[in-house]
Amino acid sequence: MSLKKQLEENIHELKDLPNFSSFSTSKKKKLKKLVEKHPMSITKYYSSLIDWNDPEDPLKKLVVPSLGELSVKGSYDTSGEKKSTVMPGLQHKYKQTALIIATNRCAVYCRFCFRKRMVGLSNKEVISRFEKAMEYIREHKEIKNILITGGDPLVLPTKVIENLLENLSGINHLDFVRFGTRIPVVMPERITKDSELLRLFEKYSRKDRRIYIVTHFNHPREITEKSIEAVDSLLKSGVIINNQTVLMKGVNDKPEILAELMNKLVKIGVSPYYVFQCRPVKRVKAHFQVPLKQGYEIIEKAKAKMSGHSKRFKYMMSHETGKIEILGIKNNEIYFKYHQARNPKNLGKFFKRKLTPTAGWLDDLDS
Ligand code: SF4
Secondary structure, eight states: HHHHHHHHSOOOOOGGSSSGGSSSSSHHHHHHHHHHHHHOOHHHHHHHHOOOOTTTTTHHHSOOOGGGGGOSSSSSSOOOHHHHHHEHHHHHHHHTTTEEEESSSOSSTTOOTTTTTTSOOTTTSSSOOOOHHHHHHHHHOOEEEEEEEEEEESSSSSHHHHHHHHHTTTTTTEEEEEOOOOHHHOOOOHTTTTHHHHHHHHHHHHBBOOOEEEEESSSSOOOOOHHHHHHHHHHHHTTTTEEEEETTTTTTTTTTHHHHHHHHHHHTTEEEEEEOOOOOOOOHHHHHOHHHHHHHHHHHHTTTSSSSSTTTTEEEEETTTTTEEEEEEETEEEEEEEEEESSSGGGGEEEEOOTTTOOOSSGGOOO
């Protein structure tokens, strides 16, 4: 079945949710309005992983709209993406890295997405002047790697992905290209059944310049026979796979869940790369964000259950000013370090804030 056809078969309408009949009339009305603002899309495969009879099912929380999303506390641009945009679809925040927003579409619309402002909605932020963007990357020799993201770039037709790779492979100052994608997690057949896509990765992930795939597994139940198959096919095509996870209330905010996730990822050949503090995004913050104090404690307890390989990730806050590592808590103070910084003067800067137990973001803390 074509990719387009598969995506059309997704669950887009509330009435098609297996548990729709259990919603009250008022809930149906509120969610209907919400879905008009932030669309829903769930693959048949991902739906099959959900326990629809469990009101607290963690996978359901990731993809099914809920009343928790009615809170609009927060911002739609928590990482300062507007400021980093050099032209539509091209961001350049850190010297060595440029980011291409290749699409506004995804195979599922994750309820926690930090690009909630655009996924499935506006394509104003998507790359439109492709040649101009390539020219910018060619001229900026300080750019050493490209992150292709969106939306989910692997929902694009394979031909479009080929065009991107072909163009980028001709830019000699690039060390590597990364794809940020949830496809191995939510639609593994896109990988296992598309030999053309795998052939592309084989061709462009060269021994002297690898392609990196950054997956987004958030819960150990997402590691299934099919997603393992997808990871295996990707590894055999010569790409390197890292994973980033968002720490989320009611999803993976238990040490044993996080530890199981990281240990299983390592077992299947995926390197844990970042655990992100959930950003204070509108319709996400109130629903999913775990306070920093609690988050740090969960992660430390989880690490006690992990091997060295499983705990290679950093606990990170992707802040407007840079990527800030959450290092530790002592005597009611929380310690941070700039891992990447918008202002190069901040790179490596080590600093602390007074700890407020409910604070979920740097801006919630007093110096
Ligand atoms: S797949 Fe990625 S970009 Fe798309 S909604 Fe999920 S988190 Fe956001």
